[in-house]
Amino acid sequence: MAALEFPFEPPACNGELIDVVPGEIKWLRMPLPMALNHINLYLVRDGAGWRIIDTGFDTGATRELWERILPSLDGPVTGIVCTHHHGDHSGLAGWLTEKLRVPLHMSRAEYFAMRLVHDLSLDSWEDRAYFRHAGVSDEQVAGFAQALRGFERRSPPAMAYHRLRDRETLTIGDHVWALRSGEGHSPEHIALYSSDLGVLLSGDQLLGRITPNVGVMPFEPEANPLEEWLVSLDYIGELPDETLVLPAHELPFHGLRTRALELKAHHGTTLERVAALCAEQPDTVYGLSRRLFRHRPGAMDTIMAVGETMAHLAYLLKQQRVQRTLTAEGCHVYRISGAA
Ligand SMILES: [Zn+2]
Ligand SMILES: [Zn+2]
Numbered sequence: 316m317a318a319l320e321f322p323f324e325p326p327a328c329n330g331e332l333i334d335v336v337p338g339e340i341k342w343l344r345m346p347l348p349m350a351l352n353h354i355n356l357y358l359v360r361d362g363a364g365w366r367i368i369d370t371g372f373d374t375g376a377t378r379e380l381w382e383r384i385l386p387s388l389d390g391p392v393t394g395i396v397c398t399h400h401h402g403d404h405s406g407l408a409g410w411l412t413e414k415l416r417v418p419l420h421m422s423r424a425e426y427f428a429m430r431l432v433h434d435l436s437l438d439s440w441e442d443r444a445y446f447r448h449a450g451v452s453d454e455q456v457a458g459f460a461q462a463l464r465g466f467e468r469r470s471p472p473a474m475a476y477h478r479l480r481d482r483e484t485l486t487i488g489d490h491v492w493a494l495r496s497g498e499g500h501s502p503e504h505i506a507l508y509s510s511d512l513g514v515l516l517s518g519d520q521l522l523g524r525i526t527p528n529v530g531v532m533p534f535e536p537e538a539n540p541l542e543e544w545l546v547s548l549d550y551i552g553e554l555p556d557e558t559l560v561l562p563a564h565e566l567p568f569h570g571l572r573t574r575a576l577e578l579k580a581h582h583g584t585t586l587e588r589v590a591a592l593c594a595e596q597p598d599t600v601y602g603l604s605r606r607l608f609r610h611r612p613g614a615m616d617t618i619m620a621v622g623e624t625m626a627h628l629a630y631l632l633k634q635q636r637v638q639r640t641l642t643a644e645g646c647h648v649y650r651i652s653g654a655a
Pocket of ligand 1: 519
């Protein structure tokens with residue numbers, strides 16, 4: 316299997332377009348208001364125009380960038396594809412479809428997730444139960460809600476969509492793209508693979524340098540997303556190793572199978588670390604997350620660390636490698652199976 320190779324330098328986050336597949340696919344970047352400070356978007360040649368792959372997070376800066384990019388193209392935008400509903404990917408889907416009157420393609424689960432009003436106040440009893448079970452105090456949760464203000468969706472979502480389904484295809488211009496769904500990072504993520512171009516538009520399903528977040532969310536506290544994620548990695552890892560992977564973050568790369576295996580190995584290592592931490596000292600999800608990850612103070616980072624730790628614990632729980640008990644204070648404490 317090939318070692319990872321990163322054949323391109325990134326474009327600036329200012330509307331610069333790079334021809335990653337000359338005449339067929341352009342790459343651009345937009346800023347994100349978080350630790351991961353950019354998203355990659357792509358334009359795929361569609362006859363005389365271009366199909367947009369993912370839209371950017373909805374901010375004044377990203378709208379301005381689109382206002383600058385759209386008139387610079389040599390043809391009209393023919394449609395929009397969103398790999399999944401996360402705000403950096405679908406945030407401007409409603410704004411763009413309204414402005415351009417073009418169709419939006421997404422999977423069904425991602426479309427409806429996008430349509431939901433995202434309430435980030437974290438004050439439902441379910442949200443509070445999730446964090447209490449994880450060992451996060453009510454004061455911390457109030458701080459998270461405060462910090463998340465401003466991350467709510469700004470523009471209304473697109474009111475209709477065309478459905479993308481696993482194992483079906485989407486034709487864009489001269490090329491037929493095979494669709495592969497993935498779970499674990501989001502409910503029904505779609506990656507697009509063209510065998511004649513030798514390209515995978517991987518969204519967040521396969522990233523070259525960072526590991527996509529795989530977390531248990533408050534709306535499904537008993538989920539086992541890591542199990543789904545590992546199955547999805549095997550599925551995407553079946554594609555040819557020489558494929559050029561065009562991911563939504565960091566750099567395009569060659570070495571698809573190597574990367575899928577690296578990501579699997581990464582989670583395998585993390586599972587062992589979590590099990591070892593539970594053996595050393597039984598602890599809550601929050602306590603374990605602090606021992607597992609370098610502490611970063613931001614609300615989003617803490618929430619993601621808690622969700623990610625919980626995902627690894629849910630996997631170990633299903634394998635019966637750890638056990639979970641509820642304390643009088645309402646926290647789940649995890650210990651290694653068989654320990655007193
Ligand atoms: Zn995502
Ligand atoms: Zn993303």
